[in-house]
Amino acid sequence: MTDQTQYVTLGVADGLFAVPVESVQQILEIQPVAAMPNAPADFIGLIDVRGQNVPVIDLRTKLALPASADTQNTRIVVLDVSVEGATRRFGLKTDRVFEVTGLDQGALEPPPDLGARWRADCVAGVGRRAGAFVTVLDLDRLFLADVLASDALA
Numbered sequence: 001m002t003d004q005t006q007y008v009t010l011g012v013a014d015g016l017f018a019v020p021v022e023s024v025q026q027i028l029e030i031q032p033v034a035a036m037p038n039a040p041a042d043f044i045g046l047i048d049v050r051g052q053n054v055p056v057i058d059l060r061t062k063l064a065l066p067a068s069a070d071t072q073n074t075r076i077v078v079l080d081v082s083v084e085g086a087t088r089r090f091g092l093k094t095d096r097v098f099e100v101t102g103l104d105q106g107a108l109e110p111p112p113d114l115g116a117r118w119r120a121d122c123v124a125g126v127g128r129r130a131g132a133f134v135t136v137l138d139l140d141r142l143f144l145a146d147v148l149a150s151d152a153l154a
Contacts, residue, residue, distance in 0.1 A: 004102035008077065009134060011096040013065045016129070018136045019079065021100050025089070026078040030070050047091055049078055056091035062142065063122075068095065081139045090143055103127035108136055 007018035008027075026049065033045035033056050042061040046053045056076055060067060073096040081088050108125025124138040 006100055006102055007134070007136065008100055009098040009129065010059070010077065010092075010094040011073075011098060012059050012063065012094055013068070015063075015065075016098075016132055016134050017059070017094075018103075018127070018134050019077065019092075019139060020136075023079045023081060023139055024077060025080055027097055028076045028078065028091070030074040030076060030093070044093065047076065049089075049091070052089065054078060054089050054091045056093055057143070058093045060093075060095070071095070079139060081143050083140055083143055088143065101129060103129055103134060103136075104131075111135075 006021040008021050008024050010017045010019065028047075028049075031047060033047055035045040036043065039045070042057050044056050044058050044061075047056055048054070059065075074093065075097045076091040076093050077097065078089065078091050081090055104127065108127050110125055111123040112126075122138050122142040124136040127134045127136060
């Protein structure tokens, strides 16, 4: 049996996304978020996780998907992400969390190349699970702009 990378699969709008399971620290039900003034649109605020302030990013907004009201399935996935050599903790608000799983054939294909019309820099690759496409997020690149913005404010 070969080692297969495991992913936590997330639902956002009609899309199926995944993050590496080793980055996931916790999965929380939706909770009140303390808004921050002058924050970027995708940064919805802070939550307390075991006494630590954790910034929460809305994955829908980050991926330029239409806004949607929270439901009983909305979750905050707490992630440890390495950005520019430093480990940062973020919460990622998502519509739902499905499962921890491997991908069919265990391999990722590169994101499609559409040229300059589409930025695929936050996509690590595309896999399949039970016949459905799964977009695996490159967390380092997904959060890079947020880290640079927060560092500029410090």
